[in-house]
Amino acid sequence: MNIALEVKKMTMDFGGLRAIDNLDLDVKHGEIVALIGPNGAGKTTFFNCITGVYRPTRGDILIYPPDREQLRINGLKSNNVTEKGMARTFQNIRLFPNMTVLENVMIGRHCRTKSGVFSAIFRSRKTIHEENDIVEKSYNILEKIGIERFVNEFAKNLPYGVQRKLEIARALATDPFILLLDEPAAGMNPIEIKELDELIKKIRKQEKLSILLIEHHMSLVMNLSDRIFVMDYGRKIAQGTPDEIKSNKDVIKAYLGEDSDA
Amino acid sequence: MITIQEIKKSLIVSVWFMLLTFPIMVIRVNTVEKIVEWRWENMFFIGISVFFLSFLWRYLMKRKELEKKPDIGTWEISILQEIVKKPKILICCSCCLVLFALLLPFIFSFYQTNIITNALIYVMLGLGLNIVVGLAGLLDLGYVAFYAVGAYSYALLNHHFGLGFWSVLPVAAFLSAFFGILLGFPVLRLRGDYLAIVTLGFGEIIRLILENWNEFSFGPSGIANIKRPGLFGIQMSLETSIIYIYYLMLLIVIFTIFVVNRLQNSRVGRAWIALREDEIACQAMGIDKTKTKLTAFALGATWAGMAGAIFAAKTTFINPASFTFLESAMILSIVVLGGMGSIIGVIIASFILILTPEYLRAFSDYRMLIFGATMVIMMVFRPQGIIPNVRRTYKFSKSRIEN
Amino acid sequence: MKIKKMEYFFELFLGGLTRGSIYALIALGYTMVYGIIELINFAHGEIYMIGSFTALIVASVLTLKGFNQISILILASLAAIIYSGAYGYTLEKIAYKPLRHAQRLSPLISAIGMSIFLQNYVLLAQTSDFLPFPNLIPEFEFWEPYSHIIGSPQLVIILVTIIIMVLLTILIKYTKIGKAMRATAQDKNMAMLVGVNINHVISITFIIGSVLAAVGGVLIASHIGMINFYIGFIAGIKAFTAAVLGGIGSIPGAVIGALILGWTESFATGYVSSDYEDVFAFALLVFILIFKPAGILGHSDAQKV
Numbered sequence: 001m002n003i004a005l006e007v008k009k010m011t012m013d014f015g016g017l018r019a020i021d022n023l024d025l026d027v028k029h030g031e032i033v034a035l036i037g038p039n040g041a042g043k044t045t046f047f048n049c050i051t052g053v054y055r056p057t058r059g060d061i062l063i064y065p066p067d068r069e070q071l072r073i074n075g076l077k078s079n080n081v082t083e084k085g086m087a088r089t090f091q092n093i094r095l096f097p098n099m100t101v102l103e104n105v106m107i108g109r110h111c112r113t114k115s116g117v118f119s120a121i122f123r124s125r126k127t128i129h130e131e132n133d134i135v136e137k138s139y140n141i142l143e144k145i146g147i148e149r150f151v152n153e154f155a156k157n158l159p160y161g162v163q164r165k166l167e168i169a170r171a172l173a174t175d176p177f178i179l180l181l182d183e184p185a186a187g188m189n190p191i192e193i194k195e196l197d198e199l200i201k202k203i204r205k206q207e208k209l210s211i212l213l214i215e216h217h218m219s220l221v222m223n224l225s226d227r228i229f230v231m232d233y234g235r236k237i238a239q240g241t242p243d244e245i246k247s248n249k250d251v252i253k254a255y256l257g258e259d260s261d262a
Numbered sequence: 263m264i265t266i267q268e269i270k271k272s273l274i275v276s277v278w279f280m281l282l283t284f285p286i287m288v289i290r291v292n293t294v295e296k297i298v299e300w301r302w303e304n305m306f307f308i309g310i311s312v313f314f315l316s317f318l319w320r321y322l323m324k325r326k327e328l329e330k331k332p333d334i335g336t337w338e339i340s341i342l343q344e345i346v347k348k349p350k351i352l353i354c355c356s357c358c359l360v361l362f363a364l365l366l367p368f369i370f371s372f373y374q375t376n377i378i379t380n381a382l383i384y385v386m387l388g389l390g391l392n393i394v395v396g397l398a399g400l401l402d403l404g405y406v407a408f409y410a411v412g413a414y415s416y417a418l419l420n421h422h423f424g425l426g427f428w429s430v431l432p433v434a435a436f437l438s439a440f441f442g443i444l445l446g447f448p449v450l451r452l453r454g455d456y457l458a459i460v461t462l463g464f465g466e467i468i469r470l471i472l473e474n475w476n477e478f479s480f481g482p483s484g485i486a487n488i489k490r491p492g493l494f495g496i497q498m499s500l501e502t503s504i505i506y507i508y509y510l511m512l513l514i515v516i517f518t519i520f521v522v523n524r525l526q527n528s529r530v531g532r533a534w535i536a537l538r539e540d541e542i543a544c545q546a547m548g549i550d551k552t553k554t555k556l557t558a559f560a561l562g563a564t565w566a567g568m569a570g571a572i573f574a575a576k577t578t579f580i581n582p583a584s585f586t587f588l589e590s591a592m593i594l595s596i597v598v599l600g601g602m603g604s605i606i607g608v609i610i611a612s613f614i615l616i617l618t619p620e621y622l623r624a625f626s627d628y629r630m631l632i633f634g635a636t637m638v639i640m641m642v643f644r645p646q647g648i649i650p651n652v653r654r655t656y657k658f659s660k661s662r663i664e665n
Numbered sequence: 666m667k668i669k670k671m672e673y674f675f676e677l678f679l680g681g682l683t684r685g686s687i688y689a690l691i692a693l694g695y696t697m698v699y700g701i702i703e704l705i706n707f708a709h710g711e712i713y714m715i716g717s718f719t720a721l722i723v724a725s726v727l728t729l730k731g732f733n734q735i736s737i738l739i740l741a742s743l744a745a746i747i748y749s750g751a752y753g754y755t756l757e758k759i760a761y762k763p764l765r766h767a768q769r770l771s772p773l774i775s776a777i778g779m780s781i782f783l784q785n786y787v788l789l790a791q792t793s794d795f796l797p798f799p800n801l802i803p804e805f806e807f808w809e810p811y812s813h814i815i816g817s818p819q820l821v822i823i824l825v826t827i828i829i830m831v832l833l834t835i836l837i838k839y840t841k842i843g844k845a846m847r848a849t850a851q852d853k854n855m856a857m858l859v860g861v862n863i864n865h866v867i868s869i870t871f872i873i874g875s876v877l878a879a880v881g882g883v884l885i886a887s888h889i890g891m892i893n894f895y896i897g898f899i900a901g902i903k904a905f906t907a908a909v910l911g912g913i914g915s916i917p918g919a920v921i922g923a924l925i926l927g928w929t930e931s932f933a934t935g936y937v938s939s940d941y942e943d944v945f946a947f948a949l950l951v952f953i954l955i956f957k958p959a960g961i962l963g964h965s966d967a968q969k970v
C-alpha cells in the first residue's frame with residue numbers, strides 16, 4: 001500500500017504550551033487509522049494543524065493524492081487543503097444550522113463546481129446542469145449515509161446522532177481521498193455506534209478512501225482500525241496494530257494515570 | 263393569572279425607570295431665560311407605560327423560552343411561509359401586486375407616487391444590504407458610503423461633463439463596486455464586530471471628505487440642478503417625469519428581486535449563507551472565505567451605487583447630509599426588521615419604515631427613536647425578522663429530482 | 666521664532682494629553698466590557714452623553730438656586746456618576762443580557778439600536794441645540810503663576826484621570842470583584858464553576874465603565890463648554906479607536922491608545938488642517954484594524970476549534 005498522508009516531526013506551540021511535540025504519523029491508501037489519547041492530548045490540535053486551521057510551528061505535512069503529484073501542504077489555507085482532497089469533521093459539531101440538510105451537503109460540492117455570480121443570475125443551461133448535478137450527488141450521499149429522510153430539515157433541528165452523520169456526509173461531498181473524523185461517535189448510543197461502525201467500513205470500501213479517526217470509544221477503535229497511534233501530552237507514545245496497543249504498558253499508564261502501576 | 267409577585271416586580275421596574283429618566287424627562291432648563299421647566303406629567307407617563315410594558319416584556323420572554331423548542335412556530339408566520347412555499351399562490355399574489363404597482367400612479371397623487379418611489383429606493387438599498395448582512399453575515403455599517411459614491415458619481419459627471427443618467431448608471435455601479443473591493447480587500451479578514459466598526463469609520467470618512475473638500479464635491483452646499491433621467495430625449499414635465507421615475511424604479515426593483523432571488527439559491531448564495539453560519543466550517547468545506555466575502559461586499563456596493571445614482575437623478579439635488587450614519591442605520595433596520603436574508607421581509611419592512619412616518623406625521627419625530635427600539639426588540643424577541651427567510655426545499659422520488 | 670515654535674508644540678502636546686485623558690476614561694468602558702463579554706458596547710458613547718446631560722441639568726438647576734461653585738461641581742458630578750451607572754446597568758439588562766447566547770451579530774445590532782434610541786431619547790426629551798455647559802472646574806489661585814503653561818481645567822482633567830487609573834488598577838488587581846472580573850474575562854465557564862456570579866460581574870463591569878464615562882463626560886463638557894445629544898457618537902467611536910489601538914481588552918492598552926490618539930489628533934489638526942479632525946481619527950482606526958487588529962498591547966489568540 002502507498003502512503004496517503006505523511007506528517008513529519010510536527011510541533012505546535014500555543015504561547016508557552018506545547019500542544020504537539022515532534023509528532024510523526026502516516027496513513028496509507030485505503031487504511032483506517034485511529035488516533036487516540038487522553039483528553040487534552042492534542043488530537044484535535046493535530047487535525048487543526050494538518051487541515052490548515054492552525055499553522056504548525058514546525059514540521060512537514062505531505063499528502064499523496066492517488067492521481068497527482070505529492071504535495072506539501074504546510075501553510076495552505078484550510079479551503080485549499082480540502083480542495084486537494086483532505087476533508088474533515090469537527091469534534092464539536094459545526095454544521096450550518098439554518099440551512100437544510102441537503103444544502104449542508106451541497107456546500108461540500110462547492111469546491112468541485114464552478115458557476116459564479118453571473119452564471120447564477122443568467123442561469124445558462126450549463127449552470128442548471130451543474131446545479132442539478134450538485135443536488136443529485138448530494139442526495140446520493142445522504143442516501144448512502146442513511147439520513148435521506150431528513151433532507152429538507154434544518155440542520156439545527158436534527159437529533160444529535162444525525163448531526164454527526166451529516167458532518168460525515170458533508171465531508172464526503174468534497175470528494176476526499178482521505179477523511180479525518182474527530183470523535184464521530186461522541187454522544188451516540190450503542191446502537192448508533194454499531195451503525196457508525198458499519199458505515200465507516202462501508203465508506204472505506206465504496207469510496208476507496210483512507211480514514212484517520214480520533215475516538216474515545218475503544219471497542220469502536222479496536223474493531224475498525226488497521227493501525228493505531230497513541231498520543232499523550234502532545235507526544236506519540238505508541239503505535240501499532242490494535243492487539244499491540246492493547247498490551248502496551250505506556251498506553252495503559254497514560255490512560256490510567258501515572259501512579260497506577262498495578 | 264397575574265400574581266401579586268408579578269405586580270410587585272412591575273412596580274419596582276416602573277419606579278426604577280421613573281427615577282432613571284427623571285433628570286432628562288422631567289427637568290428642562292432654559293439657560294437663556296434662566297427658567298427651569300418641571301414636566302412631572304412625563305414621569306407619570308413613564309411610570310404607567312413601563313408598568314404595563316414590563317408585563318408584556320416578561321410575557322414575550324416566556325414565549326421566547328417556549329419557542330426555543332423547535333417546531334412551535336406561531337401560526338401567522340406559518341401561513342405566510344406556506345404562501346411563500348406554494349409557487350402557485352405566490353405567482354398569483356405577485357401578479358396582483360405588480361398590477362397594483364403598475365396602476366398606482368393613476369390611483370394616487372404625484373406627491374404620493376413620489377413617496378412610494380422613495381420607498382422603492384429603500385427597497386433596493388435594503389435588498390442590496392441584505393446580500394451583505396442578511397446572506398453573507400457581514401455587518402456593514404458604512405453602506406451609505408457606496409450610496410454616496412453612486413450619487414456623487416452621477417451628480418459630478420453630470421455637472422462637469424453633462425453626461426446623462428443612462429450612461430452614468432453603469433459607471434456609478436462600477437465605481438461603487440470598485441470602492442467596495444478597495445475597502446473589502448483589507449477589511450474582510452477582520453472579525454465581524456471589527457468589520458462593523460471599520461465600515462462605519464469608512465462611511466464617516468467619505469462623508470467628511472464630501473463635506474470638506476469643496477473643490478471636489480462643493481462641500482456642504484452640495485450639487486443642485488442634476489438632470490433627471492431622460493427617455494430617448496423626450497421633453498418631460500415635472501409630473502410625467504415623476505411617473506417615469508416611478509416606473510423606472512419599479513423596473514429596477516423587480517430586476518433586483520429577480521437577481522437576489524436567483525443568487526440566494528445558487529452556488530454562490532449558498533456559500534454566503536454558509537459563511538454567515540460558520541466561517542471555520544465553511545472554509546473546511548473548501549470555500550474561499552475572502553473571495554466569497556468580497557463578492558458579497560462588491561455586489562452589495564454595486565446596488566447601493568445604482569440606488570445612489572437614481573436618488574441623485576430623482577431629487578436633482580444632493581449634499582453630504584443625505585449620507586450620514588443614520589441613513590446606514592435606517593437601511594440596516596430595514597434588513598433587521600424584515601428578516602436576514604428574506605426578500606419579502608425586506609420589501610415589507612422598507613414600506614413600513616419609510617411610509618409610516620410619511621403618513622403618520624405624529625410618528626415622524628419619533629422615527630429614529632422607533633428605529634432604534636425596533637432593532638433592540640427584534641434582536642431580543644425575533645432575531646429572524648418579521649418574515650424569516652425560507653430555504654428552498656427539494657422533493658425526491660427514488661432519487662429523481664423534482665424540485 | 667524658535668521659541669514660538671516650541672511653545673506651539675508644547676501647547677499641542679498638552680492639548681493632546683488632555684484629549685487623550687478623556688478618551689482614556691471612555692475607552693476603559695469599551696475595553697472592560699469587551700474583555701468580559703466580547704461585545705462592542707456601541708451605546709457606551711451615549712452613556713457618556715447622558716452623563717454630561719445629567720450634570721448639565723443638575724448644575725443649571727443648582728446655579729439658579731444659588732449654590733456655590735464647589736458644591737455644584739460635586740453634586741453635578743455625583744448625579745452624573747450615579748445616573749450613568751444606572752443607565753449602564755439598565756442598558757445591559759435590556760439590550761444585552763437576553764442575547765448572551767444569541768448569534769454573533771445580534772448583540773451588536775442591539776447595541777447599535779440602543780445607541781440610536783438613547784440619542785433620540787435625549788434629543789426629544791431635551792433639545793437638539795448645543796447647550797452651553799457651565800465651567801464647573803474652578804481656576805485655582807495657587808496655580809495662577811503656571812497657568813500660562815497649562816490651565817487649571819486641563820490640569821484637573823489630567824490629574825483626575827491619573828487618580829482614576831490608579832484606583833481602577835487597585836480595584837482590578839487587589840479586590841475580590843476585580844479578581845472575579847479577571848477570572849470571567851479569562852474563561853467564563855471556568856469562573857462559573859468556581860463560584861463566580863457571572864451576571865453580577867457583568868453588571869458591575871457595565872456600571873464601572875459607565876461611571877468612568879460619566880467622569881469623562883463632565884470633565885470634557887466643562888472644558889469645551891458645549892454639549893448636544895450627538896457628542897456621544899463621535900466620542901464613542903474615538904474612544905473605541907483608542908481601545909482598539911491599545912489592544913481591546915487590555916486596560917493599560919486603552920490608556921496608551923487614548924494618549925496616542927489624543928496626540929495624533931492634536932498634532933494633525935495643529936500642523937496639517939483642522940477641517941479633517943475627525944477624519945484623522947477614523948483613518949487611524951481603519952489603519953490599525955487593517956494592519957494590527959490586535960493593537961499595541963493586545964495578543965491575538967488562535968480561535969479554539
Ligand SMILES: Nc1ncnc2c1ncn2[C@@H]1O[C@H](COP(=O)(O)OP(=O)(O)OP(=O)(O)O)[C@@H](O)[C@H]1O
Nearest residue numbers: 014019038039040041042043044045046967968969
Ligand atoms: N487555540 C488554542 N489556544 C491555546 N491552547 C489551545 C488551543 N487549542 C487547543 N489548546 C490546548 O492544547 C491542548 C490540546 O487540546 P486538544 O483539543 O487538541 O485535545 P484533544 O486531544 O482533542 O482532547 P479531547 O479528547 O478532549 O478532545 C489542550 O491543553 C488545549 O487547552
Ligand SMILES: [Mg+2]
Nearest residue numbers: 043044045091
Ligand atoms: Mg479533541
